[in-house]
Structure formats: C-alpha cells, structure tokens
Amino acid sequence: MNKIKRLLQLGLSVLLMISLLFFTNGFGYADDHDVTVKKGDTLYSLSKKHNLTVQELKDFNGLKNNTIYIGQKLLLPGLTESEPMYAVVAGSFSKKDNATKQIANLKKKGIEATVITKVIYNKTYYCIQAGVFSKKVNAEKQKKLLRKNGITDAYIVTSKNLHVLDVHVGFTYSQLLQQFGKPVKTEDQLNIRSLYYNGEGAGVRVNFNMENGSVFGLQVYPEYLKLGSLPKEKSQVINVYGYPNDVKNVSCYESATCGQFIYQFNKHELIIQFDRDGKTVQYFDLSRLH
Known part of the structure; x- marks a missing residue:
C-alpha cells in the first residue's frame, strides 16, 4: 500500500x-464564494481587485446600476473555480x-x-x-x-479545479481572452464562439452564457495556437494534470484509434485526446458535469 x-x-x-x-x-x-461589501468599496474598486470589469461584476450579480451597499454579498465569477x-x-x-x-x-x-x-x-x-x-x-x-x-x-x-491554461469553468469570457490573447477573428453559432488565432482552424471554441459571459465549456486545439505553455504531448500532460481517472481508446479520423485521458473533479470533466501516434495532444475538452 x-x-x-x-x-x-x-x-x-x-x-x-x-x-x-x-x-x-x-x-x-466547495460553496460559492462571494465578497461582502465594506465601507469604501465601489464596483470599480472591487472589479479591479478581482481582475474583472465593472460590467462583468454587474452582469454576474444582476445589478441594474452601480449602487451597492455595506453588507451586500457579491458573487465573484471565476474565484471558486x-x-x-x-x-x-x-x-x-x-x-x-x-x-x-x-x-x-x-x-x-x-x-x-x-x-x-x-x-x-x-x-x-x-x-x-x-x-x-x-x-x-x-x-x-x-x-x-x-x-x-x-x-x-x-x-x-x-x-485545484480542472482548467486549460488556467481557464476554469465559471470564468468570464474576458478572463479567457486574458489567458489566450485576442483572436484575429471570431465566429458565433448559437452560444458557441470560435476563436481563430492564425487564420487556419479555430484554436479555441468556447461555450458561454451570452447574458453574463460565464464560460461553461471550452475546447482547445493546440495545433492552431502558438502558446508554448500549453502541454502538447502526453508526458507534458501528466506533468501538468497528474495521472487520469480513466483512459479510453476511441475512433477518430480515417478509421484510426486515438487515446483519451479523462479527468473528473468537483463536478467538472476534462477530456484530453491524443493523436493516433499516441503522444501528441489533439484537443482539450473542458465542461461541467450534469
């Protein structure tokens, strides 16, 4: 043992x-984390302190204006994650x-x-x-x-909760952009936005709530990104995420077989699929379990 x-x-x-x-x-x-408004706090000061915009803080808490009061509890998107x-x-x-x-x-x-x-x-x-x-x-x-x-x-x-490049389920769309950078173009289809970084394939596809910008799903394709900090091989994946909860083989393109590492933690799931060579990362798929 x-x-x-x-x-x-x-x-x-x-x-x-x-x-x-x-x-x-x-x-x-873990319970949802929030902040209690103290004397001298403003939406602007709280948003700066927690790396958010004023609008994100308002949208996430359903605030119609900038008025807050002492003792009020405000939910902070991304903090719990x-x-x-x-x-x-x-x-x-x-x-x-x-x-x-x-x-x-x-x-x-x-x-x-x-x-x-x-x-x-x-x-x-x-x-x-x-x-x-x-x-x-x-x-x-x-x-x-x-x-x-x-x-x-x-x-x-x-x-910590599962993430891709430190982006967690529950983060806002603007927090995601801070990590991945501004794309050269985007395409929207329903509540899925595709982010293009080099003009070829979409490097990131994000599922988010259009009303408050909260991310609830994320697909990342390293082939179309130029981020050296993102693990791109199986050995790097283990160094970053540890050993998986499950390993599967699935059918992929051209009748090939591709392997998957599956991680589950705190109602979230991360699937990392490898190419048919058995070591190169094809994509990361992060979502909230139902």
Missing part, C-alpha cells in the same frame, strides 16, 4: 486530480475488492467514503476518498478522525 501511496503523491501533491462526490454529513463541493480544495484519502489499493472492504468498514464507523480510480502506467488503482473540503482545517479534522479509527496512513491531497 505504501508503494501505491508514494506513486500517487510523488510530484502530485498539488496537481493530482481526484473526482469527488457530495456527501450530506458536512463535506462535499481557481481556489484549492482538499481531498482526504483513506488508503489506496491495487485490487477493487480491498477498496470495497475498506469502504464498508468506514461506513460501519459512520464515515462516508467512495472509491476513486487512478490510472498510473496503464494500471488502475483504487483510492478511498473520505471527503473533499474547501477549508484545509476541515480536511485536517477528517484526517484526524480517520486515524483515530485505525486508518493510520490517511493523508490529504491538495488540488
């Missing part, structure tokens, strides 16, 4: 992506039956948990996830509870 734990933690303490479920006994998805969360792991196993037994033992002690799969070097491991928290202090309490109940090797994994 210690060997598996080392594999899971090695170099992945921040980047390891673990999917999560909502539990009813005090842990689960980029803040770290803390998953508590209560053991990792190479056999699913052993993981299932661990789940049953924890439930007898009143501790809810679920099995999360990770694929490492083409081998599937089964991790016991016993809660995900938006506050580290709560994760520490859960870890302490597990250790009191005999899970002496319980540990915490820190991770």
